[in-house]
Amino acid sequence: MTSQETQAVVTLSLMAAFVDGDKHDREREEIKRIAEGLSQNDALHLPTLYQDVLMKRVSLADVTGQLLSADSKRLAYEMAVCVCDADGAQSKAEQLFLADLASSLGLEARALAEFTQQADELASAPIATTAATAAATAGTAPDDAELDNAILNAAILNGALELLPETLSTMAIIPLQMKLVYRVGKAHGFELDRGHIKDFIATVGVGLTSQYLEQAGRKLLGGLLGKVGGGFLGGLLGGTANQAVSSGMSFATTYALGHVAKRYYAGGRTLSTQMLKDAYADVVQEAQGLQTRYLPEMRDKARTLDAASVLSMVRKA
Known part of the structure; x- marks a missing residue:
């Protein structure tokens, strides 16, 4: 993947992490720490990405538009699903976000069904x-x-x-x-x-x-x-x-x-x-x-x- 695509995947993962607005302050601080800890890749500016997502300065359409290859789109969706499922069953807000993400990426629900089912099984x-x-x-x-x-x-x-x-x-x-x-x-x-x-x-x-x-x-x-x-x-x-x-x-x-x-x-x-x-x-x-x-x-x-x-x-x- 290009640096631009990697940045888009990370941004979408962060958006998925905060979409339900229900993250404890302790979890928010952990996510911030991770963004800072992984910022050795200067091209990605991860601490800035974290702030952009938290302050809602980025839109789903703008970010997904940076993903050009089928593989990067699929990976972005998979990571977003895993982020939403990491702490258990998806909230309604997370479900809506993932549906919007799939649509914005141009991915068909049928093609994603097996992965989504497997991720849900792991979460539950x-x-x-x-x-x-x-x-x-x-x-x-x-x-x-x-x-x-x-x-x-x-x-x-x-x-x-x-x-x-x-x-x-x-x-x-x-x-x-x-x-x-x-x-x-x-x-x-x-x-x-x-x-x-x-x-x-x-x-x-x-x-x-x-x-x-x-x-x-x-x-x-x-x-x-x-x-x-x-x-x-x-x-x-x-x-x-x-x-x-x-x-x-x-x-x-x-x-x-x-x-x-x-x-x-x-x-x-x-x-x-x-x-x-x-x-x-x-x-x-x-x-x-x-x-x-x-x-x-x-x-x-x-x-x-x-x-x-x-x-x-x-x-x-």
């Missing part, structure tokens, strides 16, 4: 896990070693998903993190619903929409998002030069969420908000030190994944 996938339910039914005490292994495996899986070029692979990271928190809570005797898990994740400082934007934004600016073909993927997974595309953020975030959840529920949910934030920051730093060690396993895992297997993992209760 059950959070209960078979392993968690089986352990609770057996009435056994939490097995620390087993939970530690589950957390590490989840972090490796999400790190592998970060290496894949499909938009849905990036979106799948969030529901898999929610499943992990559910499993940890269930192991300690807590029956968690989706709202509680979202609140827990937000409390430690991880925004759902902002997390997707950061993950997808790094892929997009690194030239990975939307790429297809075994040659490209093989080159990415086999070498180190393109590893800059992926910061290992998903590995560290998932690892930290799992271990902080373990402390929180093992302690009877007595940790304060600040203690949760501090614990999360400490474990993220620890996980970042482990990322290089487990990178070969992430690459090996990525080679075994495709869109169908990713969807199956998230759907599986």
Whole structure:
């Protein structure tokens, strides 16, 4: 894609993030931080784009007019759908925005139906896990070693998903993190619903929409998002030069969420908000030190994944 098209895709993603006007101030600040953090690409002026979108100085027609290729139009729509679905079911405002976006891009609804359905399934996938339910039914005490292994495996899986070029692979990271928190809570005797898990994740400082934007934004600016073909993927997974595309953020975030959840529920949910934030920051730093060690396993895992297997993992209760 051209620099102009990349800028348009990012702008539309930001527009999707704010379309329902219901973002918490904390999430807005996270999105602003991401725009500033990804601004190493001077041609895009991301902090300016953020302000333009927030102040509604850009129109849908003007932005979509900058997308010339069929691939860039499709990618823009897919990213917008994932942004709207990142924190759960779409609001009415988000649905209307996506319909207007598809029309402005000249995309037919029938051609988008399969992707939209898959994204919606990821957003509404059950959070209960078979392993968690089986352990609770057996009435056994939490097995620390087993939970530690589950957390590490989840972090490796999400790190592998970060290496894949499909938009849905990036979106799948969030529901898999929610499943992990559910499993940890269930192991300690807590029956968690989706709202509680979202609140827990937000409390430690991880925004759902902002997390997707950061993950997808790094892929997009690194030239990975939307790429297809075994040659490209093989080159990415086999070498180190393109590893800059992926910061290992998903590995560290998932690892930290799992271990902080373990402390929180093992302690009877007595940790304060600040203690949760501090614990999360400490474990993220620890996980970042482990990322290089487990990178070969992430690459090996990525080679075994495709869109169908990713969807199956998230759907599986």
